[in-house]
Amino acid sequence: MKKFFVTVGIAAMAFAFTACGGGNATNSATVPIFAADDEPLSGNLTVSTFDTVMLRPFLESAAELFTEMHPDVTITVDSFSAPPEIQTIENEDGTTMQVMRTSEGPQERRDYVNQISTDLMGGRGPDILAMDMLPFYRYARMGQLVDLRPFMEHDPNFDINDYRANIFDLLTTDTGLFKFPINIDFQYITFDSTLFTPAQQNALMAGGAFTIQELLELGSPAFHAANEEHNMFSMADFVMFRHLFHLYQNHFINFETRTANFTDGVFVDMLNMIQNMDDQGYLQDGTFGNVRIGGMEVVEMDRFLYKFNPSFLLFQEFNRDDPDRLGFFMGQGVTDDDMVAGLLGNSLGDVPFALGERGGGTAFGINSNSQNQALAWEFIKFLSSDALIDLAGGVMGIPLHIGAFEESAWRNASNHMFTPRRLIEDSGAPIEYLELNATQLARKQAYIETVDGFINSFTTFRITDALIEEMIFSEIGEFFNGEISAEDLARNLQSRITLVLNE
């Protein structure tokens, strides 16, 4: 009996000492696709997103349209974040306004990632994952996402020339393309033309990307010439840090080689530069994104030399003289005289962009456990197509499908941002209502050319890792409060992030 237990024990040990690894998730020779256009689609799909406010309604509407076209398909959309609460608040003058409050926090986001991760590792999980919160590069590294390149190469109904191919190229690594981008968001810079000389304006309108040093060189004389009456930037020190950190992130962190590089002096120089900008009075205390209701009028009348704007505002730069245009107030002061400068780049020559994972834009991946990969691919293609530009959720980012982008440019130019063209056509409105006049066409053309220039300027893709960002942004406060030196912070981050990358 003793021998029996010893033998069983040794066998158990041997079993424990060996384990499973895995191969590539997608074999390009056996990529599952629906080959013909007229091949009927069928099956069940599940799609998961964190975002209940924007992405879920978009996906539900898209699923409805898709299942109308393919009655044998059923699509279930799940989301995780709590629905927003609508609250009515009373202003000081007795008027009321409705405010939408969301309760999502870091814990809720972590819970979502944990839930999806556990499902994936258990061999389950939704067929399609919206990459709005999930750590796609970790999933890709663990083989939990399907490489989409074979689908793109073997699908006769897919043509990369219908899309912004350079974005796909930048997203593709040596191991594959693991998320399919639908639309993109980025920040662009505008300047207040009344605060610059014509020569300075020409320099700012030369196109391309600007480093923060170049903006300061051009802006400092204007800032001091006006006796510092106007503001340089509309953001606080920590927001400026966020922008600059994202610009240099690929220099600081290499996710592929799992190395961190915070101690070569670039990070310290960056922190000192922000500190210096703060000392010079170039930065604000919590204006952008942190506007108090009572302070709105003051901020509204202020002038800022530079503003960083989200890309969904870009069309506003071309239709300022249109009385019917839709306006967005971003708490960045007077915008009437703003002109577009370009994108923000870093001094190393990089112009990075992010996608999903809270970096803006929308992208989807296919679960490698999915039994419906061909159907999932069809639905993702549908999500990216111009068929969906009518859905409100699809118009906020800049579509990467060229047809969809053209359609969104038309919607902006015609001031029909939230009215589907189909509805206008169905309503029997006169054709003039749908056709652009010469001014609108010119605006549309200028917008398209600007977006083309911006998207072609991107040189690199920036991975967003929520854990690393949380770590960095929670420590940066200590530097701005004077509790830690730039060098000590750089050393701390070097060791902690190296650890995270190597786990």
Next chain:
Amino acid sequence: MTRPVGGEFAGLSNYIDLLQSPAYQLGLRNTVVFMGLSVPLNMLLSLGAAMLIKDMGKFKPIFVLIFLIPLVIPSGAMVFFWRMMFSRNGFINNIFDMVGLDGINWLNSEYAMLTLLIIFVWKNLGFNLVLFLSGLSNIPKEYYEAAKVDGANALYTLRKITFPCLLPITVIVLLMSVINSFKVFREVYLLMGSHPHESVYMLQHFMNNNFHSLNYPRLTSAATLLSIAMVVITWGLLWLERKASHE
């Protein structure tokens, strides 16, 4: 390290990958260092406290009670207290400031290990103290009386009577201290998060974080090695305890 689910047979590659991982090596080194420091320190202090308390007569239960209080306070509640004590603007740094000393970053520097040792000793001293008290009370008084008659001094009595008679209970205390030293992760995690300063990054951090980052092959390999290490340590200590009891 690739797909754990539905993948291919990987042989020993997960273990090789694990042992080559700098994060695993760091966690292992810190765990061993912490165990090497905390276990002897805790045993010495609790033995010293037990020997001081054992002859305190009617005050003995009060002191035992005081030392046992940390055992019954939930770790989650204590974290707020420790954070108040050790944070950058905490109580200890305020005292330093009052006497003109520079504050110390207790939770995010090399001092984090010292902070952890203080918390560990505070938490576990009472338990070991009770065990040592019971061991001390089991030593027959006649031994000490005979030694006194023979003219033995206190140090000689300690070396020749107290320590040998306490050996079985010492092994138990050692075993419990080793086990408790592994349980310190709860406090570190609550106080310093999933990625603390590198000096207090433990094996449990490594395993916990690998669970969250989906690296199950690495996680299970680390758990298997840890289980084997624990079995060997426990078996060794129990063998020592049996040997001590027979002597």
